Amino acid sequence: MAEIRFTNVGKRYAEGHDALIGVDFTLESGEMAFLTGHSGAGKSTLLKLIMLMERPSRGQVWVGDQELNVLPRHQIAWHRRRIGVVFQNHQLLFDRSVFDNVALPLQIAGYDPQDAARRVRAALDKVGLLMREKQNPITLSSGEQQRVGIARAIVHKPKLLLADEPTGNLDPQLSEDVMRLFEQFNRIGTTVLIASHDLSLINRMQRRTLVLRGGRLVSGG
Ligand code: ADP
Ligand code: ADP
Numbered sequence: 175m176a177e178i179r180f181t182n183v184g185k186r187y188a189e190g191h192d193a194l195i196g197v198d199f200t201l202e203s204g205e206m207a208f209l210t211g212h213s214g215a216g217k218s219t220l221l222k223l224i225m226l227m228e229r230p231s232r233g234q235v236w237v238g239d240q241e242l243n244v245l246p247r248h249q250i251a252w253h254r255r256r257i258g259v260v261f262q263n264h265q266l267l268f269d270r271s272v273f274d275n276v277a278l279p280l281q282i283a284g285y286d287p288q289d290a291a292r293r294v295r296a297a298l299d300k301v302g303l304l305m306r307e308k309q310n311p312i313t314l315s316s317g318e319q320q321r322v323g324i325a326r327a328i329v330h331k332p333k334l335l336l337a338d339e340p341t342g343n344l345d346p347q348l349s350e351d352v353m354r355l356f357e358q359f360n361r362i363g364t365t366v367l368i369a370s371h372d373l374s375l376i377n378r379m380q381r382r383t384l385v386l387r388g389g390r391l392v393s394g395g
Contacts, residue, residue, distance in 0.1 A: 176236065177203040177334055177365040178224060183233035185219050185389075192389050193219040197233070199384060199395035201367060203333075206360040207394070208376045209369040211386035217369040220386070221336050224367075225257060226250055237334065255283055258332035258364075262339035264323030266311045272298070273307040276326045283330065297325040301355060317348035324355055328364070335359060337368040341375060349375050 178201040185194040194216045201207055209217050222228040223235050226242055235242045237253070245253055266275050276297055280290040298304045301321040311319055320340065327335060335356065341349035353368075353375065360366045370376060376383055384394035 175203045175238075176200045177205070177238060178367065179234075179236040180220075180223075181234045181236075183223065183230045183235060185216070185223065185228065186231040194223075194230075194386075195389045197386075197389075197391045197395070199391060201365060203238075203365055204360070204363055205382065206356065206366040207368070207382040207384060208379070209367060209384045209386065210371055210373065210376055212371065215386040216389045217371075217386060218338055219389075221259075221338055221367070221369055224334075224336060225259065226253060255279075255330060256333055258327035258330070258335045260320075260323050260327045260335070260337040260340045262342035264320050266319055266322055266326075268310060268312045270310070271307065272303065272309055272311050272314070272322050275311060275322055276329050279326060279330050293329055293331075294325075297329040298322075300328070300358070301325045316343055317351065320344060320348070320352055321355070324352070328359055333363075333365060335364050335366045337366075337370075339370055340368060341370065341372060346375070350378070353379055 180197045180199050183194055183197040186192050209220060211217055219228060223230055224237060273294055276294045277290055280293060295304060298307055301324055303318060303321055306314060311322055341352050344352065356366050356368060382394055385392050
């Protein structure tokens, strides 16, 4: 089954700039793939269409068996909850503990606090940071902070994990560690799509790679 399907997707921003042109591809459920291309090629835009942070100007985006143009407005929050997102700057909140950062998506979704606590600890355990749960994330290294961001992205067990330049601020060893984590989640069935312009890292991972150039998918589709 397809987890993500783009059919002839175009995105033109209000200023008239074409960020994506005629993009067609399918990512199968359980696949792990990279999305690459120079800065401005359209990587973030493509991810934003999947998360419904932007709407396509033409064509269709499917996630699972849902075509997003016809997703009812009241189901948008539910749609986003099926997706975990990892950002380059991890967007952690420095006014609360590691535990509370990871718990945030579950609180928003209205989980029972005890069930939430169990899931938060399981997520922190998976990224090797259980012993840091009470600390403020500002006291952690950048690699550890990124792992907290990953724990937060997977704490609600999303079917789909998206990452936008998740290793942008990390040295090569830490970048590789983060990739091994993504592989680990992929092995248990999560579909993973990672936007990155780190070609040496992508080459080492030996996965399908979608290449955008000036908004067009020129390879891997
Ligand atoms: P990438 O993630 O590959 O760097 P983006 O998807 O961020 O590429 O950007 C693709 C193109 O769309 C760029 O030319 C960028 O300037 C433009 N763009 C991105 N977001 C917006 C926006 N909100 N409004 C107008 N233009 C945008
Ligand atoms: P990144 O690609 O690093 O994730 P963004 O998607 O925020 O970063 O922005 C990528 C490019 O899109 C940048 O060149 C930025 O100037 C441009 N951009 C982002 N938002 C807008 C906007 N609202 N209007 C015009 N250009 C934008």
